[in-house]
Amino acid sequence: MARALSNTHCSSSETVAEPEADESTEQTRRAILLGALASTACLGCSTRAHAAEDPPGSDERPQRGDVLVFSEGDQEGKLVTAADLPAGGPPVHAWPKDPKTSVVRSASRLNEILIIRLDPAELDEQTKARAVDGILAYSAICSHAGCPVTAWVKSDAGDKEVFKCMCHNSEYDPRAGAQVVFGPAPRRLAALPLALADGALSVAGNFIGKVGGAQPG
Amino acid sequence: MKTSITKKQWYLSGFVAFTCLVSTAAIAGPIENYAPVTQQRLENPEPGNWMLYRRTYDGQGYSPLDQINTSNVKNLTPVWTFATGVVEGHEAPPIVNNGVMFVATPMGQVIALNAKTGDEYWRYKRQLPDDLFQLHPTSRGVGLWEDKLYLATTDDHVVALDAKTGKVVWDTKVQDYKKGQYMTLMPLIVDGKVIVGGSGGEFGVRGYVAAFDAKDGKELWRTFTIPGEGEPGHDTWQGDDWKNGGGSAWMTGNYDKDTKTIYWGVGNAAPWPGEMHPGDNLYTSSVLALDPGTGKIKTYHQYHQNDSWDWDEVEAPMLIDLQRDGRNIKSLVHPGRDAIFWVLERTPTKINYVAGWPFVATDVWKGIDAESGKPIVDPDHKPVVGKRVEFCPSLWGGKDWPSAAYSQKTGLVYVPANENFCGGFTGEKIALKPGELWLGTKPEDIGLKAKPGADHFGELQAWDPATGKKVWQHNFPKSQLFGSVTATAGDLVFAGGTNDRNFRAFNAKTGELLWEQKTNSGIMGMPVSYEIDGTQYVAVQSGWGVDAQRIQDALATNNIGIESNVPQGGVIWVFALKK
Numbered sequence: 131m132a133r134a135l136s137n138t139h140c141s142s143s144e145t146v147a148e149p150e151a152d153e154s155t156e157q158t159r160r161a162i163l164l165g166a167l168a169s170t171a172c173l174g175c176s177t178r179a180h181a182a183e184d185p186p187g188s189d190e191r192p193q194r195g196d197v198l199v200f201s202e203g204d205q206e207g208k209l210v211t212a213a214d215l216p217a218g219g220p221p222v223h224a225w226p227k228d229p230k231t232s233v234v235r236s237a238s239r240l241n242e243i244l245i246i247r248l249d250p251a252e253l254d255e256q257t258k259a260r261a262v263d264g265i266l267a268y269s270a271i272c273s274h275a276g277c278p279v280t281a282w283v284k285s286d287a288g289d290k291e292v293f294k295c296m297c298h299n300s301e302y303d304p305r306a307g308a309q310v311v312f313g314p315a316p317r318r319l320a321a322l323p324l325a326l327a328d329g330a331l332s333v334a335g336n337f338i339g340k341v342g343g344a345q346p347g
Numbered sequence: 348m349k350t351s352i353t354k355k356q357w358y359l360s361g362f363v364a365f366t367c368l369v370s371t372a373a374i375a376g377p378i379e380n381y382a383p384v385t386q387q388r389l390e391n392p393e394p395g396n397w398m399l400y401r402r403t404y405d406g407q408g409y410s411p412l413d414q415i416n417t418s419n420v421k422n423l424t425p426v427w428t429f430a431t432g433v434v435e436g437h438e439a440p441p442i443v444n445n446g447v448m449f450v451a452t453p454m455g456q457v458i459a460l461n462a463k464t465g466d467e468y469w470r471y472k473r474q475l476p477d478d479l480f481q482l483h484p485t486s487r488g489v490g491l492w493e494d495k496l497y498l499a500t501t502d503d504h505v506v507a508l509d510a511k512t513g514k515v516v517w518d519t520k521v522q523d524y525k526k527g528q529y530m531t532l533m534p535l536i537v538d539g540k541v542i543v544g545g546s547g548g549e550f551g552v553r554g555y556v557a558a559f560d561a562k563d564g565k566e567l568w569r570t571f572t573i574p575g576e577g578e579p580g581h582d583t584w585q586g587d588d589w590k591n592g593g594g595s596a597w598m599t600g601n602y603d604k605d606t607k608t609i610y611w612g613v614g615n616a617a618p619w620p621g622e623m624h625p626g627d628n629l630y631t632s633s634v635l636a637l638d639p640g641t642g643k644i645k646t647y648h649q650y651h652q653n654d655s656w657d658w659d660e661v662e663a664p665m666l667i668d669l670q671r672d673g674r675n676i677k678s679l680v681h682p683g684r685d686a687i688f689w690v691l692e693r694t695p696t697k698i699n700y701v702a703g704w705p706f707v708a709t710d711v712w713k714g715i716d717a718e719s720g721k722p723i724v725d726p727d728h729k730p731v732v733g734k735r736v737e738f739c740p741s742l743w744g745g746k747d748w749p750s751a752a753y754s755q756k757t758g759l760v761y762v763p764a765n766e767n768f769c770g771g772f773t774g775e776k777i778a779l780k781p782g783e784l785w786l787g788t789k790p791e792d793i794g795l796k797a798k799p800g801a802d803h804f805g806e807l808q809a810w811d812p813a814t815g816k817k818v819w820q821h822n823f824p825k826s827q828l829f830g831s832v833t834a835t836a837g838d839l840v841f842a843g844g845t846n847d848r849n850f851r852a853f854n855a856k857t858g859e860l861l862w863e864q865k866t867n868s869g870i871m872g873m874p875v876s877y878e879i880d881g882t883q884y885v886a887v888q889s890g891w892g893v894d895a896q897r898i899q900d901a902l903a904t905n906n907i908g909i910e911s912n913v914p915q916g917g918v919i920w921v922f923a924l925k926k
Contacts, residue, residue: 239478239782275435275481281791286904286911296790297482298893299900299911314434314896314915342477344434 188237191341192226192322196333198267199234201225201242207234212329215247215265219291220282221304222246223270226333240341242270243322244279244293245331246304254306260323265331267322268293268308269341274300274315276343287312293319316344378459378468378511382445384491386538390604395878397443398491400533401750402875405666406601408752409834410876414883415924416837420852420862422925423885427465431458431917437890439488439533440831440873441919442496447510450888451486451533452917455500459513462886463879465921469513475502479524480782482549485893487599487873488533490541492561497541499530505543505559517564521545526781527552533599537609537639540567544596548614548659551785554594556611556635558642568642572596572613572630579644580629588624591779593617594631598661598748606695608645610666610679611635614659618787620730620774621655628653632660634679634691636698648698651685651722655730656711657742657786658684664691665753665760671701671813680812682706682751682762684744687715687722690812704815706808707745707766711738732774732787741770741795743898747829749844750873754834757855759818761840762808763828767801768898770794795901804902807832807842809858819858825909827902829895831873841885843870846899846913850874850887850920867918871895882923890917 198210221244277297285292293302300313308319320339401408435453448462455473502524507516522528527550540558554572572594574580600611616631633649664679679691686709692699700720713723728738772788805828830844852862872888903911
């Protein structure tokens with residue numbers, strides 16, 4: 131039978147559901163949290179330094195004006211340019227990098243980015259409007275359980291190649307704003323606006339959409 | 348600045364008041380007259396309660412309740428349901444203590460309910476880190492001790508909650524989730540110790556079992572499942588392979604209260620191809636016998652050596668008293684992921700091999716050495732680096748973690764098995780990076796194939812462990828079977844596990860399907876049975892996800908007319924006989 135809540139229960143509700151903090155508070159909280167925990171890597175990313183060695187700004191989300199560097203492979207750490215992107219994929223895995231301080235923002239796995247060049251004729255109107263010379267960028271972290279998107283494979287649901295998170299088989303079509311085309315993911319990958327000048331890529335704005343996996347309540 | 352703080356305080360107080368106001372109508376708690384859980388109660392649980400992972404320390408998954416039986420189960424009907432609000436795989440048994448139900452769900456949530464009415468007492472929702480890499484977003488339940496309960500979280504903490512209010516009593520970080528360490532198991536509680544094991548074999552961790560003081564969360568002992576330098580068994584590893592050799596222990600152990608020994612299943616070696624970690628690789632793919640007071644390893648049995656197939660043997664063996672070949676055997680029974688139905692003998696100092704036989708088709712083993720109990724490998728079906736190797740059964744094995752059950756009335760073991768699946772991959776040397784998957788193959792190179800012409804996949808099997816004979820089998824033509832089973836004294840076996848969302852009851856003696864009920868999603872959760880005020884209930888969580896969904900996706904790509912369309916979303920279902 132329902133009854134009035136005790137004080138203990140009210141205080142429990144308080145701790146569970148805090149009102150949203152303002153932006154500066156949230157930044158500070160995140161900085162403390164990330165700074166306090168050891169850093170790590172994600173599937174397909176490069177090895178990272180320990181948290182104690184992470185320089186300021188390395189855990190911040192991509193900032194307008196950041197350049198992009200390879201996060202894996204032979205060119206790890208080198209700038210990603212338009213010339214590095216093969217038409218039609220596969221995607222390049224990258225980190226944002228502050229050009230002023232040379233800090234690579236690799237202290238949070240949520241900063242890993244997929245950059246891909248596609249035929250503009252294949253893009254839907256909204257995606258085409260955002261592409262620069264057919265080049266698009268998306269978060270590499272799956273919107274389902276936060277696993278990394280690592281594969282560029284033929285879709286289980288169609289005949290085109292798609293981004294795939296191998297953890298739980300979610301697939302995303304980068305031609306249509308990375309919308310979900312297969313698997314349990316509840317929403318599209320966050321998109322990252324890019325700018326292109328003289329073949330050099332840079333970040334043109336904040337992530338569009340939530341980065342990372344779904345959470346309850 | 349002062350104004351801003353005042354404004355925030357005002358806003359916060361208003362928010363809290365609002366929260367209390369809206370919660371009043373929906374919540375029945377706090378819990379009054381809670382029955383504290385003692386060692387005596389855990390060792391001799393009342394028939395109407397389900398306070399351990401498999402109800403009793405022996406891991407049999409058997410309820411002595413018989414009000415619901417073969418003659419009346421057709422009248423079973425839902426009496427209440429409760430939506431958890433979470434998607435993904437709901438794998439935990441509803442834990443019941445004198446009319447109070449505690450349910451763990453994915454995403455670190457625990458819900459306390461009135462087990463008779465379904466009214467909510469309280470909810471605990473863990474705020475998981477945004478950057479958590481959830482390879483297995485699930486939980487297999489909460490352990491009980493005195494007036495607290497204990498949750499192992501996917502961000503690798505053990506949390507103690509006040510059973511009456513849901514308020515956090517203590518929260519102990521076990522290891523760093525950013526290095527691939529996580530937990531999904533239900534803690535085993537023995538004599539005031541909260542005993543857990545770590546997941547993360549896929550990330551190249553070194554496995555362990557650890558105990559924490561139930562009162563304050565202080566770590567009491569930690570035993571690594573891969574022996575370090577100077578420890579017995581270390582010579583079964585070469586070089587530094589042991590440091591990242593896997594052997595995670597991600598399922599709840601069982602306990603022999605007479606010898607004060609816990610039996611804990613240990614997972615596969617890492618990375619997958621055996622040539623990347625030469626040797627037998629103790630104690631991977633083994634069962635460990637541990638002293639719960641100290642964590643000391645008393646003895647062990649390794650089911651198969653130098654694992655190369657991802658065949659975790661993490662489900663702890665059932666403790667069953669058998670009469671076999673004219674003698675009484677205190678046995679350990681384990682239908683393995685390696686496709687072998689193992690019967691072992693537990694003694695205070697040693698585990699003896701008694702018998703083993705394949706319960707699904709396998710091309711990996713040529714036989715079992717009668718003296719040592721070691722299976723004999725066919726090298727053509729053992730994965731290697733640089734070449735694709737196929738093997739049967741698939742990497743999910745003959746039976747994965749979903750639990751088998753044993754009926755003390757029929758003497759049979761009921762196994763949720765999968766037949767006609769094979770798999771394979773190409774081994775590849777890949778450098779270990781902490782926190783990243785480290786499988787020894789590219790994840791996209793892992794395959795699961797249905798055998799051509801297969802007429803079914805899932806099998807609910809009933810075996811007599813005393814004779815090694817299969818007594819009955821129920822086939823599922825269009826689905827895997829990926830859910831734990833539970834037996835009752837009503838001569839019933841309850842099982843979900845199929846992609847058609849059904850919950851079923853079978854005749855434990857004959858295998859006849861007696862009852863089925865469609866639910867909201869697919870059932871991976873463990874069925875339980877309990878009693879309140881003279882009424883027997885059966886409860887289970889429906890909520891598809893994790894590996895059942897992975898197999899389903901793989902089935903959908905096999906062009907055998909099976910789609911990947913099982914809906915997700917968790918609901919607790921509770922059934923009783925129509926009155």
